[in-house]
Amino acid sequence: MENSAEDYRIQSFDLDTQRLLKTALKDPSLVNLEKVSNIIVDQSLKDPVFSKEAGRICYTIVQAEAKQSNGNVFRRHLLNRLQQEFKEREEMRARSLQEWVCYVTFICNIFDYLKVNNMPMVALVHPVYDCLMRLAKPDALMNEDEVDCLVVQLHRIGEQLEKADNQRMNDLFFLLRDGFLLQEGLSSMARLLLLEILEFRAGGWMLSSTAHKQWCVSLLTW
């Protein structure tokens, strides 16, 4: 089975790096997996397009390594690097909103793709919640990019997160509801996005077809 470069969105890398990544996908023992994990993380923090689907390439490398040598080197480095960045997320956010948004997108993507025995990685549940809670704070709600990131991630992994820890999802949604109702200075788009996610969860992480039609209309008349 040939997965072309487009599947993993590695066109943004220079040719040497692309070659390295392709080798990592087929034959992990031939490459320095720590270096590969750093390359992927670094790019995910810079490139919004890459960060949205970087989980897939990570998943493939993890599987390839496990199959080839029963090893976990790549996964371990990847997770520990994520943890490092997580510890300094507040500084990251102050330094660059785009990097912060990319980080949240990336860690949620990893949570989505990298499962352990088909279950989400327990170690990531709280950190992901911490990130989303940060996005739900008043200062973050003022930035459309952060609100956008928040609702996109909740659409993708909200249901899984809720199953992993229902109480924290409740806590998160208290913040979102408060933000929607009380926060002054919220842009109309931000309010719309928040309302949509509130309804989405209330509907069991699905939009009924009528609700879906209503939303399509709202967005068209935007």
Place this chain on the structure above:
Amino acid sequence: MLFVNGTFRHESSHTFGPSRWSHCRKRGINGSLRSNGEADDIDRGRNGHTDSSYKHPDRRHPSFTTPESTGSVSRCGRQADWGSQVEDDEMRRDVHRDMQRYRRRILGAEFTQRERRASSGSCDSREGDNMETDEAVLLRRQKQINYGKNTLAYDRYIKEVPKHMRQPGVHPKTPNKFRKYSRRSWDQQIKLWKVKLHAWDPPAEEGQDKTLDVVEELNLDDVMDIELDFPTITDSQNTQTSLPIHSLSVEVSGTEPNIA
């Protein structure tokens, strides 16, 4: 983040006492040796959910030997880094899955036994009732097994000798983590298993000397033969390398060896 009774619990909201593993740890979470008799303290008073290092005073089991790993990883208590947490989580799930499979296999075997009205001479009969199910024990045993399996010797062994060609006593057999054994008995089985696996080490210059070193290191003079009920080596056509320490291998039953 802990998986307890079917739900994920935030670490500061758990309701049980000291970590099950903490009494076995000779070192604290930061790697330094613990002094004898310090009580276990669970309330770490941490702020974040995922902040790392914290002081974790602990009782120490005096003669516990810390197994070595590839990197400089603290093997005590709960690991703070995500890589280790995920690995531990994965091992826990694997152990639970293994347990279910084993139970099914045993129950299947018992059922067939009763059908044929065979005598209950086989070790596997009635084993379902006497199975090791303590998660802490199973995890520890699984870790020990993993150390042994994560070697070149083991890789070479399984390639050379497929399972159906294995002969008891001659070929190393992975100890069964689901059987009830005392701690000493289990640790000894693991040691002997790993020593046997050394026979498949990649060729070194002086293979013989190396094995003798291993023998001395383990002080196998203390080990007594309990039961030797396997075919002698001359009967087999398939033994590859002769095992210099074959005469010291022990078939361990459920009881403690008597040291004369």
